[in-house]
Amino acid sequence: MSHTMREVAERAGVSPATVSRVLNKTQYISPDTEQRVLKVVRELNYYKNVHARRLSTGQSNLFGLVISEIANPYFPEIIRGFQGAAWDKGFDVLLFNTEYSPARTESVIRKLIESDVRGVAIMTSSVDTKTTAELTAAGVGVVFCNLGPPGRLVSNISIDYQRGISQAIEHVVALGHRRTAVIAGPGDNRTAITIRRALIAGLNRHKLNPLPVIDCNYRIDSGASAVRSILSRSERPTVVFCGSDLIAMGAMNALEEEGVQVPDDVSVIGIDDISFAFLARPPLTTISVPRERLGAIAFEALQKLMKLKRQKGAEYYLGTELVIRKSTAPAKQQVSRSVT
Amino acid sequence: MSHTMREVAERAGVSPATVSRVLNKTQYISPDTEQRVLKVVRELNYYKNVHARRLSTGQSNLFGLVISEIANPYFPEIIRGFQGAAWDKGFDVLLFNTEYSPARTESVIRKLIESDVRGVAIMTSSVDTKTTAELTAAGVGVVFCNLGPPGRLVSNISIDYQRGISQAIEHVVALGHRRTAVIAGPGDNRTAITIRRALIAGLNRHKLNPLPVIDCNYRIDSGASAVRSILSRSERPTVVFCGSDLIAMGAMNALEEEGVQVPDDVSVIGIDDISFAFLARPPLTTISVPRERLGAIAFEALQKLMKLKRQKGAEYYLGTELVIRKSTAPAKQQVSRSVT
DNA sequence: CCGGTTTCTGAAACCGGTTTCTTAGCCCTC
DNA sequence: GAGGGCTAAGAAACCGGTTTCAGAAACCGG
Structure with a gap:
């Protein structure tokens, strides 16, 4: 239903190339033409098609995030940290859950590769090396949490308990x-x-x-x-x-x-x-x-990883801290022996 | 990094068209050729590029899901219901949160349209009509929860409290x-x-x-x-x-x-x-x-909506039920009057 | 054995952007 | 006023699939 770039170009009396340049600010365009193009864009309510863009640039502005289960309260903050960091840099994230199933994990990985993601953060610890190998083989960077040491195209975030x-x-x-x-x-x-x-x-x-x-x-x-x-x-x-x-x-x-x-x-x-x-x-x-931070760092790690392609990944550390509330109290002097 | 279809075709001694047909089972191909192609696909570990596919078919197998905030425990089950239903039918979902911000909501909508989603489920109740208009104008179906009556390309799920x-x-x-x-x-x-x-x-x-x-x-x-x-x-x-x-x-x-x-x-x-x-x-x-069901129904509603394009959407109802636990008890006879 | 189907496959156009290469036109300088 | 250097914008190729159209080969019946 949406309009195409050529339609915009035609209506503005310019070439598609010019429209592209205006929209991406990739080259200087005379203010006159620029205004004309922008006007048509507004009139037509034009949105450029992300898939076409991804295809022609060969760059997918997508990152994947893999968790076990959305309902597990361990993950929301991680997701938020990751998504937040990605959003700030203009990247989108594809969220998948494995539901703890190896079969499903495999499909998820396949989907991620097919989607041409730049990198994926795997926050489940039930992943085998075969999986990551498949990803790195396809050229996508991997960051995981508390799994083995970093390698080619893979970084690891280690939570120091x-x-x-x-x-x-x-x-x-x-x-x-x-x-x-x-x-x-x-x-x-x-x-x-x-x-x-x-x-x-x-x-x-x-x-x-x-x-x-x-x-x-x-x-x-x-x-x-x-x-x-x-x-x-x-x-x-x-x-x-x-x-x-x-x-x-x-x-x-x-x-x-x-x-x-x-x-x-x-x-x-x-x-x-x-x-x-x-x-x-x-x-x-x-x-x-610090789960929100974990998510954010996972994203940064991925970005870094993709910059120095085919380099060995890095290891990151995250500390932990005791929070004292009310579920702990002095030990009872008299220990009950009754066997219920 | 990944291989392209033409590479596969060349290596198998066939045309790209044939590879496409084998992979999509869209036409009968001689078993001989088929095996040859599949063999090369395995050898090369070939994944077909989703973006190219979306572009050429003009169909995006994507649905959007908009929530307010991932950390709000109201949403996980909805997400699971929606994703589950989508996954079963082979669709992917793009999850976005508005963080309760109108500005952010607007960017989210833009992203969704640019991503050429088939439809989007909006599970936040803080959306204005302008937003949905933008979506329907771009030809994407909308389903929301507890907002106005259905209209062109929009359905509503009403929770009956x-x-x-x-x-x-x-x-x-x-x-x-x-x-x-x-x-x-x-x-x-x-x-x-x-x-x-x-x-x-x-x-x-x-x-x-x-x-x-x-x-x-x-x-x-x-x-x-x-x-x-x-x-x-x-x-x-x-x-x-x-x-x-x-x-x-x-x-x-x-x-x-x-x-x-x-x-x-x-x-x-x-x-x-x-x-x-x-x-x-x-x-x-x-x-x-019934939030998981809400998510699942939202997806089904979207699918239905996209089938009978430009039809008026429908209204769905979901019941609620009291669950009695321990936070309710008989009223105290003597009501305390002390003003603390 | 020939004409007509059917079956299988290839060539090429296309989807909607981006980008390189090129050119037309302008300004400036000598 | 002619030649060199810029600048703004267009033409066309390209990304990686899908699909239409067309053709070659195989098959079939008479």
Whole structure:
């Protein structure tokens, strides 16, 4: 339905080339002609076709962003950071979710390549190297989060959980806790693995051996069932570290349902500081991850990567920090022994 | 970096036309040739360029989805519903957020037209008619939610809050409440206005005159300040209806901070049933809006709209339903009169 | 064995921009 | 007033697919 550039050109009595030059300011055009063209553009309500532009310039002003699931509250801030940065520079972003399915991931990657994106940020940690290879082979840059080291056309953003975790452990030790448990997240997830390691190492440093270290996925209800399995043991922990806020909230829920008070009976600590963490009852003590910044940096990293094409990518670091709210409290002196 | 169709053609000893036909199955090709082409496609790892395809077919397999803000938990399910439906039919979606800014909305619309989308679903209720006119003028179909009646190339999905609201009011009346308050949402928001009207009408039907009816935006903290202003009055309500779950959660937060117990002292009811509603403390009683379905229907509506081009759009309806959780309880016999 | 179909494939035009190459016209200088 | 250097704008090729049109080959029936 829309008009074409030639129509504009004809109506303004100039050549298409001139219209193009006026619209892109790529060459000086006499003010007279320029005005005439712009007038027609307004009259006709002309929009230039992005696809034609992409085709002829061979440059696609598109970047891809891959996440697992839109409903997971971990992602919104990342998306916003990424989109915001892209928008500021005049780039568009194609958002795809993998729904945790490898098959779907594959289609997504294909779509991205077909769309001729300049680069893609992969914020899921369940991607295999085959996938990234496919992307780089097609000449598109890749940035991911918490996966291997950078390589040709791929950069990595590493979230350093160390600092936040240390703070959390010190906080908990200062409150007098000695019996800890860890619900880490999916056992095959790089991020979850990293977090679990850091947690265990940190606890050991304080001569604490976390009791159950439990695998679960990132859905809320699995935090709940993990907690139930912990409660069924004879020696109950007084604090449980969770691999994500979602898990933590599920855990708090289950705890409450089992009649265990948070934080009076057991303290719980999450990771991420999702926007709802402070709305939880009690407000969740958690290790905050700068997700909006993560998104923004991912975009910048991609831009940089595409500038120095075929160079090796870089490694970026992002810190974390403990946010103390109300889900942690001093350890109870008397540890209940009752086996429910 | 990627290969072109002509390269494939050359390597397979056929013409580009043949390659195109093989890849799109648009015409019968001898098995022999077909295999040869497919083999080369695999060898070269060839991806066809979407932009070229869009350009030459004049069909853009793209749909747009406009929301206010990605971080607002109202939207994820809508996005998922829309994307899911689109994905199933092989369409891609361009997601944009307006950040509540008219200027930004305008750029977004421009981008959508330039991208030659087939249709766009506008899930923000802060859009003016000028905007939709621009879209329809460019021949792209529009579907929105809770805005005016359908017209040429525009359909509307109307969420019928009536049923849910009636249920909520009956629920509350049955619990013995007589003093109600309403925190509706932004006064210039069509949805908020609709909800407020329905609420007041419903309450009047039970001979109840809601006390303060307060405007606020959709951010959490404004639910909190609205509640504070309500508490400062001498006659306190025993139940407050909120125009969204976010407002309700902000309200509960503030209530708790002011030492008012939910639901013992005052009950609160939200609208939307966002995914966190059941995680609130106490779990929120709310009127659920089928948002994933809303997204899916929006897509279907767009498809239908584009099929019978230049026809008048249709009106769709979506029901709502009360979900009773723990934020509502019987009214206190003795109403506190203390002015804090 | 010949004319008429049908089947398979290629040549070329086209989609709507961008960009290179070229030229017409102008100004300036000597 | 002629020649050199600029400037503004057009013609045409091109990006990478799709599709129409046309033709060669194969096939078929009589």
